[in-house]
Amino acid sequence: MSSPKILLKLTVNGESRQALVHPMARLLDVIREDLGLTGTKEGCGEGECGACSVILDGSLVNACLIPAIQVQGASLRTVEGLAGTDLSPLQEAFLHHGGAQCGFCTPGMLVAGTHLLEMEAVHDEAGAREGLAGNLCRCTGYVKIVDALLAAGEGRP
Numbered sequence: 001m002s003s004p005k006i007l008l009k010l011t012v013n014g015e016s017r018q019a020l021v022h023p024m025a026r027l028l029d030v031i032r033e034d035l036g037l038t039g040t041k042e043g044c045g046e047g048e049c050g051a052c053s054v055i056l057d058g059s060l061v062n063a064c065l066i067p068a069i070q071v072q073g074a075s076l077r078t079v080e081g082l083a084g085t086d087l088s089p090l091q092e093a094f095l096h097h098g099g100a101q102c103g104f105c106t107p108g109m110l111v112a113g114t115h116l117l118e119m120e121a122v123h124d125e126a127g128a129r130e131g132l133a134g135n136l137c138r139c140t141g142y143v144k145i146v147d148a149l150l151a152a153g154e155g156r157p
């Protein structure tokens with residue numbers, strides 16, 4: 001017998017949201033299917049690729065590994081919450097440096113990169129590469145992504 005659903009209440013990109021979900025539903029599925037925020041992608045589904053990166057109560061996490069029950073009352077930021085009326089500086093830098101190619105990894109890269117910038121953890125190329133080590137990209141070879149992250153960290157386009 002499957003467990004009864006719970007009413008999950010959380011703050012998503014600054015807005016109060018709720019959804020009736022199974023307690024062990026993956027946060028990734030809640031985000032995409034129940035909250036309708038399809039910017040967060042599924043890659044491996046096993047915590048290896050970072051495509052599903054979101055910021056949960058200030059920490060960078062893989063949404064494919066987290067059950068809904070763990071996020072009751074939490075504050076969640078997804079890629080949809082990064083831009084205001086304008087693109088964020090990191091999004092602008094991705095555009096300028098060609099950091100997105102097929103784009104599959106891009107939402108996770110942007111979320112992880114934003115978290116690094118907010119932690120003031122981007123000081124040089126080695127640090128940027130290490131900071132993005134949990135996010136896999138098969139297209140860009142990371143050079144353009146790292147260039148974009150460094151540029152955003154230095155406040156240039």
Ligand code: FES
Nearest residue numbers: 043044045050064
């Ligand atoms: S889909 Fe979550 S880490 Fe790959």
Ligand code: FES
Nearest residue numbers: 102105137138139
């Ligand atoms: S742009 Fe294609 S996987 Fe990163």
